[in-house]
Amino acid sequence: MIAPYRTELTQDEIAAFNERGFHVHDRIFADDEVGAIREACEAVCQAVYETGVPPDGAGWRPGGDPCAVRKIDNCWKANRTIAKYVTDTRLGHIAAQLIGAPGIRLWHDQYLYKPARGGKVVTWHQDWAYWQMIGECRTVTCWIALSDITPDCGPMVYLEGSHKFGLFPLPKGISGDDEQKPVLPDGVHLREVPIIVKKGQVAFHHGLTLHGSGINDSEADRQSLVSHVMSTECTYKPGQPHMNEVKMKEQADCPQPGERFRGPQFPMMWPANS
């Protein structure tokens, strides 16, 4: 049973997203839903794959360093609970309103776990810079907090309004000890906004919004599950390799250059029941 949380946005919220490049929503997922997602993510980390299918990319393996960051991509393939939540219509509905899209598909998901008193810096980056096989920047990242995010746990930080400055060069390595500050045009000063939210809340950002995070200096682990989504109008543009391209080409009816993404690699999220 889905809790009746608000997903209809006001015109002011949409205008603020266009201005700032992000939108922080109130709670969308109830405590029992967050608990179920955390349990499912832990199973995937421990290589217990409910569906029998592994995730597409695992940056941590069972028996790995407990102090290391755990980053796993396309966990939804391995676990039905994760599949249900990263394709949730609540996320799809909000994302569609933010970018004015007629429909929303999943691009990929990502589980990120920073252990207490550990983890690495996620350096400043723009998500769409890594997704150049999507021809149009009509993407939204839906960042679901699975733990309460405190100022000392290495919260995600947005560079407010940075989505208006086009593509920046890719950083050298995304995760390490170095922030690799982006060079902004002369005279431009943007505010860094840390996202301090409670578990069950979701932060949404535009594909060009610069963001990053620090190490976890707190006594609690810091967990999030991200649903990276795109407009159903987005088309395939070959050129920059991506794990989704390899997987997409395993589909029987795979999108050709210039065609809209379709098929099982990119599940529909919105409109509901589509």
Ligand SMILES: O=C(O)CCC(=O)C(=O)O
């Ligand atoms: O959670 C973080 O620290 C970074 C997440 C991120 O880069 C993203 O969701 O696009």
